[in-house]
Amino acid sequence: MKKILLIGNPNVGKSVIFSRLTGVHVIASNYPGTTVEFTKGYMRIKGEKAEVIDVPGAYTLEPSSKAEQVAVDMLDSAAEEDGNIFVNIVDATNLERNLGLTLQLIKRRVPLIVCLNFWDETKHTGVHIDAEKLEKILAVPVVPTCGITGEGIKSLVSRMSEAKVSTFQYEDEERWSEIGKIVDTVQKLTHRHHTLLERLGDASIHPITGIPIAIIVLFLAFKVVRLIGESLIGYILEPLFENLWAPLMLKLSALLGSSGFIHDVLIGKLIDGKIAFVESMGVLTTGLFVPFAMVLPYIVAFYLVLSFLEDSGYLPRLGVLLDTLMHKFGIHGLAIIPMLLGIGCNVPGALATRVLETKRERFIAATLMAIAVPCMAQIAMVFGLVGQYGANGLGIVFGTLFIVWIILGLLLNLVLKGESPEIFAEIPPYRLPYFPALVKKLWMRTFGFLKDAVPYVLLGVLIVNILYALRIIEFIGRLAAPVVTGILGLPEEAVGALIIGFLRKDVAVGMLVPLGLTMHQMIVASVVLTMYFPCIATFVILVKELGVRDMIKSATIMIISALTVGGILNLIL
Amino acid sequence: MEDVNLVQMRSGEEGIVVAIHGGFGSRRRAESLGIRVGVSIKKISAQFMRGPIIVQVGNTTIALGFGIAQKIVVRKRLG
Ligand SMILES: Nc1nc2c(ncn2[C@@H]2O[C@H](COP(=O)(O)OP(=O)(O)O)[C@@H](O)[C@H]2O)c(=O)[nH]1
Ligand SMILES: [Mg+2]
Numbered sequence: 001m002k003k004i005l006l007i008g009n010p011n012v013g014k015s016v017i018f019s020r021l022t023g024v025h026v027i028a029s030n031y032p033g034t035t036v037e038f039t040k041g042y043m044r045i046k047g048e049k050a051e052v053i054d055v056p057g058a059y060t061l062e063p064s065s066k067a068e069q070v071a072v073d074m075l076d077s078a079a080e081e082d083g084n085i086f087v088n089i090v091d092a093t094n095l096e097r098n099l100g101l102t103l104q105l106i107k108r109r110v111p112l113i114v115c116l117n118f119w120d121e122t123k124h125t126g127v128h129i130d131a132e133k134l135e136k137i138l139a140v141p142v143v144p145t146c147g148i149t150g151e152g153i154k155s156l157v158s159r160m161s162e163a164k165v166s167t168f169q170y171e172d173e174e175r176w177s178e179i180g181k182i183v184d185t186v187q188k189l190t191h192r193h194h195t196l197l198e199r200l201g202d203a204s205i206h207p208i209t210g211i212p213i214a215i216i217v218l219f220l221a222f223k224v225v226r227l228i229g230e231s232l233i234g235y236i237l238e239p240l241f242e243n244l245w246a247p248l249m250l251k252l253s254a255l256l257g258s259s260g261f262i263h264d265v266l267i268g269k270l271i272d273g274k275i276a277f278v279e280s281m282g283v284l285t286t287g288l289f290v291p292f293a294m295v296l297p298y299i300v301a302f303y304l305v306l307s308f309l310e311d312s313g314y315l316p317r318l319g320v321l322l323d324t325l326m327h328k329f330g331i332h333g334l335a336i337i338p339m340l341l342g343i344g345c346n347v348p349g350a351l352a353t354r355v356l357e358t359k360r361e362r363f364i365a366a367t368l369m370a371i372a373v374p375c376m377a378q379i380a381m382v383f384g385l386v387g388q389y390g391a392n393g394l395g396i397v398f399g400t401l402f403i404v405w406i407i408l409g410l411l412l413n414l415v416l417k418g419e420s421p422e423i424f425a426e427i428p429p430y431r432l433p434y435f436p437a438l439v440k441k442l443w444m445r446t447f448g449f450l451k452d453a454v455p456y457v458l459l460g461v462l463i464v465n466i467l468y469a470l471r472i473i474e475f476i477g478r479l480a481a482p483v484v485t486g487i488l489g490l491p492e493e494a495v496g497a498l499i500i501g502f503l504r505k506d507v508a509v510g511m512l513v514p515l516g517l518t519m520h521q522m523i524v525a526s527v528v529l530t531m532y533f534p535c536i537a538t539f540v541i542l543v544k545e546l547g548v549r550d551m552i553k554s555a556t557i558m559i560i561s562a563l564t565v566g567g568i569l570n571l572i573l
Numbered sequence: 574m575e576d577v578n579l580v581q582m583r584s585g586e587e588g589i590v591v592a593i594h595g596g597f598g599s600r601r602r603a604e605s606l607g608i609r610v611g612v613s614i615k616k617i618s619a620q621f622m623r624g625p626i627i628v629q630v631g632n633t634t635i636a637l638g639f640g641i642a643q644k645i646v647v648r649k650r651l652g
Contacts, residue, residue: 059602059605059606060601060604060605062601062605064598064601064602064605093632094607094631094632094633096607096631097606097607097630097631097633100604100605125632127632176609201634202617202618205617205618205627205636206584206617206618207618207619207620207621207624210618316636319636320620320624320625320627320636321620323620323624323625323636323638324620324621324622324623324624324625332638333625333636421638422625422637422638422639422640422641423625423636423637423638424599424602424603424606424635424636424637424638424641425606425635425636426606426633426634426635426636427627427634427635427636428634429632429634
């Protein structure tokens with residue numbers, strides 16, 4: 001099958017155009033380096049099916065990062081086959097820099113078509129490009145497009161088969177001066193005033209104004225997440241479960257004879273003749289309530305806010321502000337992006353560590369995230385449970401995790417050999433997020449969470465029932481008593497939560513409820529549950545990303561630090 | 574005329590890049606982001622405590638580490 005490769009600098013709209021061409025949704029974000037693995041989809045040109053590939057972003061074909069290496073390898077292998085088409089996507093507002101790659105592609109003598117994306121932005125950035133003149137000079141088709149509205153995509157598709165090997169010639173050493181000449185001929189710049197967004201862009205990266213702005217942004221983000229999450233729960237999901245689902249479940253419970261193993265697996269234990277959705281531990285009660293009514297609303301709220309920050313272009317600026325601190329951990333500021341993703345769910349967070357350059361950075365970032373960054377499933381549960389004792393307990397839980405994050409980061413950087421590369425990256429301009437793209441991204445992430453989480457929650461609840469029925473938890477509890485009771489000061493039964501925590505942390509936190517823990521025990525348990533091990537879904541990804549050996553190293557660090565921190569908390573609280 | 578590196582340059586100042594020292598890798602990376610000898614460059618800001626430097630080249634804003642910024646020499650535009 002014919003291949004169509006979309007090639008271009010990072011953040012020029014490749015993924016958006018890929019979605020337009022194929023109908024396959026991929027995550028587009030306003031910062032470089034979102035796509036490290038490539039994505040494939042299909043489209044038809046002239047009735048013939050062709051494979052479309054969203055190649056990772058590259059500034060140059062002389063690779064200087066892992067993503068660029070992947071891009072060049074793909075290009076080389078596709079160049080060997082006949083009939084493949086290379087679509088060079090160019091950011092029209094940055095013509096000069098982008099043409100660097102275009103001329104390198106021309107040198108490779110591959111069938112090429114150039115797509116001048118961000119055509120909509122050229123007007124208000126005062127850039128005027130004569131696309132026809134550029135087409136004559138480059139001797140390949142040049143099509144202006146706007147990825148987010150879809151303008152020009154039709155003509156890109158219809159001209160796809162006109163892609164050809166360029167006859168434009170130049171000497172390698174003269175590349176940039178050639179580009180200078182081309183740009184002078186085809187582009188006119190008109191003077192323009194700085195827009196409000198640009199001023200804001202400068203202010204939010206200047207340390208004196210940037211740090212207060214960051215604090216305000218993060219505080220607002222937190223407030224909005226809570227507001228949306230609580231509203232979804234209070235007005236929609238809890239009423240649904242309490243008024244519609246609970247009566248249904250009570251009927252089913254009566255039908256099943258109100259007790260017995262099957263009853264307990266499906267409905268769980270009735271408390272005062274009623275269903276307690278958090279404690280009952282039935283697959284149809286707790287198993288559905290926890291993911292849908294306690295966690296999902298916060299996942300939606302969190303990813304909505306994060307996607308907004310992502311698409312507006314704020315995250316890389318936050319990364320720059322945090323760079324000095326993160327450097328002390330051996331990772332650079334942009335590593336904050338995987339960590340923030342991890343607050344939603346550790347699985348995409350672990351995947352996103354790929355954008356970091358060295359193995360050492362990826363190890364540090366992944367380990368730090370798995371230990372000290374609680375996922376939304378867990379945060380929501382801890383809020384629900386510790387929160388009832390007031391804000392103090394919450395402060396201690398999250399404060400402790402933050403301190404662990406810092407100390408562990410410093411230690412890892414000290415202990416691990418190797419150096420940390422410096423930040424050297426493009427900071428994208430602020431953009432107003434494009435709403436349909438935002439909604440699509442929110443949906444993909446939410447769906448991803450449901451797909452990863454719900455089966456494990458149901459399985460977790462089922463296993464809890466089996467373990468209790470077979471009295472296995474009691475047995476292990478007695479074995480683990482020296483650690484669980486001796487070091488952590490928790491009752492033996494808490495070991496059940498630690499076992500289930502391997503599967504799902506939210507279910508595990510729910511298991512703590514019937515134990516009647518004191519606030520102090522609740523805090524220790526919450527912190528230890530976050531730190532001691534990632535949930536199974538994250539674990540699987542980490543093994544893939546880090547390799548078995550590094551994962552064993554990482555897991556050892558997790559267990560040791562969880563016991564240490566839990567023990568210290570138990571002593572000092 | 575005065576040659577300074579990007580760390581010494583003050584925020585808001587503009588100039589022409591006259592030299593990029595350092596290894597082949599970082600030179601190539603600089604070039605691919607649009608920082609080449611002869612282009613004009615403007616320093617936007619610098620973070621505290623040897624943090625990253627922010628510059629603008631054409632329509633591109635770039636963050637570069639302190640160590641890299643020290644290796645890029647700029648001839649300041651007068652006035
Ligand atoms: N204004 C405007 N924004 C665009 C256009 N194409 C893409 N974007 C936005 O630019 C950002 C980068 O797009 P993305 O597809 O992730 O770039 P990639 O890194 O090349 O895959 C996203 O926030 C897009 O919504 C366009 O033609 N005009
Ligand atoms: Mg992409």
